[in-house]
Amino acid sequence: MSEYIIKNGNVFDPVQGIKGDKKDIAIKDGKIVDKVGSGAKVIDASGKTVMAGAVEIHAHIAGPKVNLGRIYRPEDKLFSCTPTKGMERMGGGASIPTTFKTGYEYAKMGYTTAMEAAMPPMFAKHVHEEIRDTPIIDEGAFPVFGNNWFVLEYLKNHEIENTAAYIAWMLRVTKGYAVKVVNPGGTEAWAWGLNCLSVNDPVPYFDITPAEIVKGLIEANEYLGLPHSMHIHPNNLGNPGCYQTTLDTLRLAEGMKANNKFGRESVMHLTHSQFHAYKGTNWGDFESGAKEITDYVNKNKNITIDTGNVTLDETTTMTADGPFEHHLTGLNNLKWANCDVELETAAGVVPYIYSPNISVCAIQWAIGLEIPLMMKDPMRCYITTDHPNAGPFTRYPRVIKWLMSTKARETQINAFKHKDKVLSQTSIGSLDKELSLYELAQMTRAGPAKSLGLGGMCGGLKPGMDADVAVYNFNPDKPVADPEDIEKAFSRCAAVFKSGVQVVSNGEIVSTGNKRTLWVNAKVNDNPQVMRDINEKFLKYYSITQANYEALGHHFVPNPYALEVDATHV
Amino acid sequence: METVTITMKNLPALYLEADTITPDSFAGKTAAQIAELPVYEGNVATTLGKYFEINGGAGATAADTKIIVKGDVRKVKYLGFKMSAGEMVIEGSTDLYVGAWMTGGKILAKGNVEGFAATAMKGGELTIEGNAGNYLGAAYRGDWRGMSGGKILVKGNAGSDVGMYMTGGEIVINGNVDVHLMTHAEGGKTIVKGNTQSKLGGQMVDGTIIIYGSIETMTPGFKPNGEVELEVDGVKGKFAHFIGDMGERHKKKKGAVVYANLYKKI
């Protein structure tokens, strides 16, 4: 493999505590190394910013609901298609880009790892076919567990060991990465025409509460010692007053400690916290609960969060929170798709326009920015748009601009039709914090990598780590004349390396890299009861056989990278 | 106003996607510069000059530019795409998407036009002396935002799905129309002087349909609401009034439920 040396860049690396020092980064055989030979190819990074490749902790970029969005929204591709160009195949789609465009766009912005946040286990094969067709970036996928019949039955009796054995089996057959929970119990209730809007609402038939599901899944996650924590989209998403439900959910992690060999310290990841930080009793008195949520998370160090920033675009919402999407189509009257996944989960899809002329959308925008600006520890708060729910991931450079510049925020606030309402219902106008490049590297690299249990592999530039490196045309020594320059610089990298291969040069794709599928292979003691339960459910309820269930082999996972976990000693 | 005349001299083998034939992209250009404008023949990028002879020159702005399209343009799409001002005269018949997404200016098509003419039109005037195809003034595939402003006049007949998802503006059809007139519409008005078929106003929540000729099958979601006298184009007449689509959601305005209105000449 080639050797490279990235010379004289302003390096920001929270893993080593490097805060903008002018340093050289050496790459050999796919890894960061101390030094390389004189024949190494030189990349001049003087006057530029150098960071590790960014890590996406939560996006919906592969699988059946993403593809449903693509199929039923041809208008999303209308003016957003790009023809074949050099290395790049044709692409299209603004909020739900094609797989190829997804890989290219992430890479051009300096992202080298991304997590698909909700994999319906029965459709894992579809998820993996799309991951396979998304070039360059390493990807993992989180199977959903919060409404799964096995989990509901085991946890009703607090059977942690059986739940853990089932999770281990599921991660293996779906080539999954982590335990995802979406509206625990509520999506199953939706199959009965109901929902769970608080952590104590009983799930029909199963007679278990969301609180019991969440606590049990945290315990099972730590029993196994998985790389990532339990990753949750709580009950009552998106409703005025939902911050109370969010706080109730966060409290379920109290007293729980992380148990793993990957350096992870959290036991719960609260995703798209913006959607869960609403105060008020209706859309008229709707206001921000960012302070209440961040006050709690600041104090409780076993929790990590991501933001879910509203980007003020026309987008496509999609979630395994089936009842929420039904609620949303009732609000905006736009087309609704709904799907039940037998025994496991469900999903819904509805287009959405976050208009700067609607006060609720503008307040949502403000809350998404308040949260990261109020978080005291940037290592525990990560930037996302819950792509495509709050906006397309291609808007990260714009979110970064808003976080790094009060001037950019002021310009946007002044452009809102209901500016006064935004200022009275949130504290965005009084926050003068501007994110530093070091904090940005914490929120987009070192932080999410650590929470995912990948902190030893990516998200940093320490010798021995994967050579995922992004070079931005951004000179930290010069004052920012125009905030638009920030957005421009973070939109297209000067150079990007993925596992030591240069994949981007001057904003263009120059290689499709060596993309891997990350998954977790958890070994547990033989558990004949769980194996018998699985066998029985397939015979009795599933419409497919167990033999056809597993995502197996080169077709689905051509380049796997398994993180090994041994829970047999327990 | 300056005039540019473009005349088809080399017929394309495949359909030509000519979204650059608009007063907006011609504005400020000489004939030689206009000949260099990009078009697609199939998936091959090429230039306008390969197919058209270009005479005259454009005005400084779109508003000062008139385009006359001559020759056989039955395999040319997107004439007047997104145009905002100025004029265009198409002397023969043409293909899909004439005046699609147009916001202003005037287009006169002397022959027939194919489907999706005036897709999501926001303003301006489109006159078709021949027949129009399907989806006139409708929304793009999958989209819910059809024609929202401007005027369309068809002197001949029109196809199916005219005014689908229409939210504003006016369409007048002197001849007959096919099925699905103004389905899903939330505003706007369509006047049909000739005959209509079935599913008029299906899932329509607001807006107006006025029919002078026959209705083959009345949409079941519309219910009779008496007779009214209406003045259309300065002429008064008696109409049977229907409201609907009763199977669809409806907004309230000042406490009263707003329905779509369908008037049939008695």
Ligand SMILES: [Zn+2]
């Ligand atoms: Zn999500």
